[in-house]
Amino acid sequence: MAKKSELEILAKLKLKQPKGLKKFIYHETDYQKISLDRRCYRRYGYVEVIEKWRGKLLLRVFAYKNYSQKEKRTYKNIMIQEVNRKLQGYKSFLAGNMSANMSGRTIYFEDELYFGEVKNSWECYGYEMYDKxxxxxxxxxxxxxxxxxxxxxxxxxxxxxxxxxxxxxxxxxxxxxxxxxxxxxxxxxxxxxxxxxxxxxxxxxxxxxxxxxxxxxxxxxxxxxxxxxxxxxxxxMKDLRNLDDLQSLKTFNDYDFIKKYWKFPQTFDYFSDTGNGSKRNRLFSNVSIYNDYLRFAEELGIDLHRNKNLFPENLIKEHNHLEKLINRKKSEKSQKAFTKFFAKHKKHIFKNNEYVIRPVKSEEELIVESKVLSHCVRTYAKQVADGETEILFVRKVSSINVPFVTVEVRNKKIIQVRAKYNGSPPDGVKEFLKDWSRKNKIQCSY
Incomplete structure (x- = not known):
């Protein structure tokens, strides 16, 4: 059988309450003085006692109950329960006879004494019933x-x-x-x-x-x-020169691309008042912009091993320039995906005397559709480009360029149909979609 640790033994041990504890609580704590105002009222107070056990210091913490009615706060009514035991030489300690939730701690004064070994925030602090x-x-x-x-x-x-x-x-x-x-x-x-x-x-x-x-x-x-x-x-980081460098490094630590490309001491000097950096490149105002600049540069394949590219003379100007290039690149990539999507689904174009339905042609069309109809179809751009879903527009033949009803299809099934403000489509559109779905073998709930 494994030998029990001192904390395991201490957890099971029934120790007497310190002599004079009740008197100390009544006269030396807030038991009689604490406000009854609900905003200031504390349900429990704590008292710390230091003893010796097996030649080691032992801290014991006792909780006492503060009644919400002043007339109940008598010497006779004092309720006491031990909640902590902490032994010299141990990082963990013993806690028990309480639980915690969003409303705070609850002490179980009438339950049988029990303890468990913990290392968290169950430690209690209180009045000191000892002389240092x-x-x-x-x-x-x-x-x-x-x-x-x-x-x-x-x-x-x-x-x-x-x-x-x-x-x-x-x-x-x-x-x-x-x-x-x-x-x-x-x-x-x-x-x-x-x-x-x-x-x-x-x-x-x-x-x-x-x-x-x-x-x-x-x-x-x-x-x-x-x-x-x-x-x-x-x-x-043995190359750090002063507290400014340390603060800069701590700030850089939150930014992946600065950490990836930083050089000593050039990166620090780039953001300093006394180094080569200009005022517009000061650390706390532009560090996130610099991190984005490095991300853009890497994505565009710019050689960041050259100091000219790594530390641009005008950070804001270069950041904005690269951002435009990135957006243009994304737009071109997105448009290719939408063009491919339209070519694949143009077979679903269908019309009658009143309505026409067709696939979306570009991300810009999604943005316009979303703005005019006041719904969130603009957020589906990536899903459409990746082929995860299909977005189609229902328009009136008489005003074919004006957004009217938006349709989402996934796995040969109509998922949702939205008119303006996410409203339901007119009955005529529902009948139109029935005919369209029947022709294209798409499941429709109308």
């Missing part, structure tokens, strides 16, 4: 620098959602991380605490920052402005 200084003294880690980390974090919160704040962690996680790698203290003292959750990418056995972060010394002054993702890019 006492825990630090008990663990004999006076130099862990948590106070300094907290000071940095408080400052960064005021600056609203900076890189440091995004990578912040709570006291329990910080202490567990410090016990695993005490040298995170050096990162905190250097105000590089936003990297402490990514120490697996660093070499903390080194002394100099350039060796710790495995980058050229020129990047050290910028470490406060970048995050771990930026750091990994800098390591990979």
């Amino acid at each position: 200084e006492s825990i630090i003294q008990d663990l004999n880690i006076p130099y862990c620098s948590y106070d300094l980390y907290q000071k940095h974090l408080t400052t960064e919160i005021k600056e609203y959602w900076t890189n440091k704040y995004k990578h912040s962690i709570r006291f329990f996680d910080y202490i567990c991380l410090y016990l695993e790698e005490p040298k995170i203290e050096l990162l905190v003292k250097a105000e590089l605490d936003h990297f402490i959750t990514s120490i697996r990418y660093l070499d903390l056995s080194q002394k100099s920052l350039s060796k710790i972060f495995k980058v050229d010394a020129k990047w050290i002054p910028f470490l406060h402005e970048i995050d771990i993702n930026d750091l990994l890019v800098i390591r990979k």
Whole structure:
């Protein structure tokens, strides 16, 4: 039988509620103070407790219920349920006694205690029912620098959602991380605490920052402005010169053709204020246009290995020129397909004294038909060109060039017949289509 892990054992273990938990909830949380306004009302609150289990730190999180009526919020009515257990040394944790849907979490206070191992967003945060200084003294880690980390974090919160704040962690996680790698203290003292959750990418056995972060010394002054993702890019792209290059590369990363044809440092300089690029080629205004230009050039077979073609002097002008060539090429290709379609289906031309039906001749005809009759037949151009469907026009003999009724046929069957505003055709057209379909052996539901 396989040996159970500590988390498996902990999940089944029935632990007593911490002494004084109910009193703490009643006096130290929002249990009595929270607004009853539905817009501000919180159904549940949470309390964190740190204990020791088998010589390791154990974080336990308890949920309590906030009643919607003030008179129910008495000491006697407090409902408590444990929802999280997190053990030092484990990335995953235990969560249970709750579910979640679009309206939020639901805590099951009266159900039997159960836990499952998770790695997702089931982690709960709440009021701290522990003294940080006492825990630090008990663990004999006076130099862990948590106070300094907290000071940095408080400052960064005021600056609203900076890189440091995004990578912040709570006291329990910080202490567990410090016990695993005490040298995170050096990162905190250097105000590089936003990297402490990514120490697996660093070499903390080194002394100099350039060796710790495995980058050229020129990047050290910028470490406060970048995050771990930026750091990994800098390591990979050793030719990057500064933060402007880094930002450009991050922007280029969203554009396939720029990534495919970019050159260092010419591509960066092409979009820079100080390089060879003009103001009209600035990065943030024209990067998508440049990506389209490269796509057009490749499709037209232009040699992009020549700098003259890769970095046009007037990007907007060249982009518009190539776009016209592409559209002309597409139009010619489309017209060939429609000409072939008409030649194949002209045998279906049929008329009587009142109506005539014929296949569509061009994409332009579909556009006109769609505009005059206010329906979406213009979107069928590709399907017609690819031979996936047939579009035919019913016109009055007395006004043969005026759109009247549109017909779609697929697999020898009339799929739809649309008059103006997607309306039904007149009865005379229905009878006409019966005769036409009978003659051409096409299935008709009329």
